[in-house]
Amino acid sequence: MSNLILHPMKEIKIIIEGEHLKFVSDLLDKVKATGYTVISNISGKGRHGFHEGHLMFNDASSEVMIFTVVPEEKVEPILAGLSPLFDRHSGSMFVSDVAVSRRDRFSEGKK
Amino acid sequence: MSNLILHPMKEIKIIIEGEHLKFVSDLLDKVKATGYTVISNISGKGRHGFHEGHLMFNDASSEVMIFTVVPEEKVEPILAGLSPLFDRHSGSMFVSDVAVSRRDRFSEGKK
Amino acid sequence: MSNLILHPMKEIKIIIEGEHLKFVSDLLDKVKATGYTVISNISGKGRHGFHEGHLMFNDASSEVMIFTVVPEEKVEPILAGLSPLFDRHSGSMFVSDVAVSRRDRFSEGKK
Numbered sequence: 001m002s003n004l005i006l007h008p009m010k011e012i013k014i015i016i017e018g019e020h021l022k023f024v025s026d027l028l029d030k031v032k033a034t035g036y037t038v039i040s041n042i043s044g045k046g047r048h049g050f051h052e053g054h055l056m057f058n059d060a061s062s063e064v065m066i067f068t069v070v071p072e073e074k075v076e077p078i079l080a081g082l083s084p085l086f087d088r089h090s091g092s093m094f095v096s097d098v099a100v101s102r103r104d105r106f107s108e109g110k111k
Numbered sequence: 112m113s114n115l116i117l118h119p120m121k122e123i124k125i126i127i128e129g130e131h132l133k134f135v136s137d138l139l140d141k142v143k144a145t146g147y148t149v150i151s152n153i154s155g156k157g158r159h160g161f162h163e164g165h166l167m168f169n170d171a172s173s174e175v176m177i178f179t180v181v182p183e184e185k186v187e188p189i190l191a192g193l194s195p196l197f198d199r200h201s202g203s204m205f206v207s208d209v210a211v212s213r214r215d216r217f218s219e220g221k222k
Numbered sequence: 223m224s225n226l227i228l229h230p231m232k233e234i235k236i237i238i239e240g241e242h243l244k245f246v247s248d249l250l251d252k253v254k255a256t257g258y259t260v261i262s263n264i265s266g267k268g269r270h271g272f273h274e275g276h277l278m279f280n281d282a283s284s285e286v287m288i289f290t291v292v293p294e295e296k297v298e299p300i301l302a303g304l305s306p307l308f309d310r311h312s313g314s315m316f317v318s319d320v321a322v323s324r325r326d327r328f329s330e331g332k333k
Contacts, residue, residue, distance in 0.1 A: 006186075006190070006206055011205065011207065015259060025156065035155060035156055036155060036156060037126060037153050037154070037155040037174065037176065038153060038154045038155065039150060039153050039176075039261060040153075040154065042259050042260060042261050042262075043259070043260050043262065044257060044258060044259040044260065045247065045257055045258060063259065065259065065261075065289075067176075069203075069205060075228075079228070079323055082323070086323070092291075092322060092323065093322070093323045094233065094291060094320045094321070094322055095228055095320065095321040095322075096207060096233065096318060096319060096320045096321070097207060097208070097319070098205045098206065098207045099205070099206040099207070100203060100204070100205055100206075101190055101193070101197070101203060101204045117297075117301070117317055122316065122318065136267065146266060146267055147266060147267060148237060148264050148265070148266040148285065148287065149264060149265045149266065150261060150264050150287075151264075151265065178287075180314075180316060207318060208318060208319070209316045209317065209318045210316070210317040210318070211314060211315070211316055211317075212301055212304070212308070212314065212315045
């Protein structure tokens with residue numbers, strides 16, 4: 001029945017230019033996030049200071065959204081790790097509360 | 112003006128292997144969730160105990176994210192209904208708070 | 223270090239038929255949302271009173287999800303602006319709490 005208990009975690013959504021995906025995935029590996037999901041066919045306009053509001057609406061491959069769920073203590077290391085990227089390139093990170101059904105899947109020491 | 116009132120609901124995101132989509136959609140129909148949205152072109156790595164961290168990064172069709180919004184009392188039946196799937200296959204369910212503009216669209220007895 | 227501070231904002235997800243995307247993007251421009259992201263390859267079933275529950279599962283291009291993050295005071299104008307669309311067409315708007323790393327990117331007066 002323990003599968004029916006929900007545990008509080010943090011959901012992180014990172015939106016970046018696709019060419020920086022490896023930077024982010026390496027960071028998530030480094031902080032031992034247990035996994036992530038990438039939504040790659042997204043487009044956007046004007047978000048986060050994109051080159052003077054350059055319209056990228058028809059350039060569907062230019063952005064990706066990376067979705068991960070982590071314990072709260074991993075939020076700050078991820079944000080700190082993204083700082084060098086965000087200093088030089090467009091991108092943003094969004095953090096929200098989420099509950100997950102299986103906490104063990106998000107803890108360190110598990111494959 | 113009633114359209115401008117926001118009502119608290121629960122947002123559910125379910126990430127599973129694409130081959131199990133019908134299992135989930137049947138479950139959502141059974142609990143009378145009024146609808147769902149499927150994001151199908153996603154990829155991921157290592158999430159939720161995927162086969163020893165097998166890298167599926169180039170296998171974009173292997174996972175889907177199912178997004179639905181339901182009244183709070185439907186969360187537990189959905190979680191319980193997913194249990195048999197999660198016992199044998201990779202996947203996770205995330206629950207968060209959300210407000211919707213039109214509650215009637217999410218209640219039973221409406222098409 | 224200011225990049226490491228998280229600021230509370232509102233995350234808005236709007237799900238509509240793809241043909242109404244321009245209506246929504248014009249609205250977001252009008253209320254000076256600083257940007258948005260569009261996830262376009264989604265499918266759905268029965269959500270929000272779709273034409274008598276017409277199954278659109280194989281019609282992947284029919285819906286889009288628009289994702290934006292705004293200060294709280296922009297939520298009501300966006301909801302009000304969508305009202306005429308929702309009165310005549312299917313669609314829904316979901317609002318949730320989110321924290322962002324760089325508030326300045328979401329304020330007016332910035333490109």
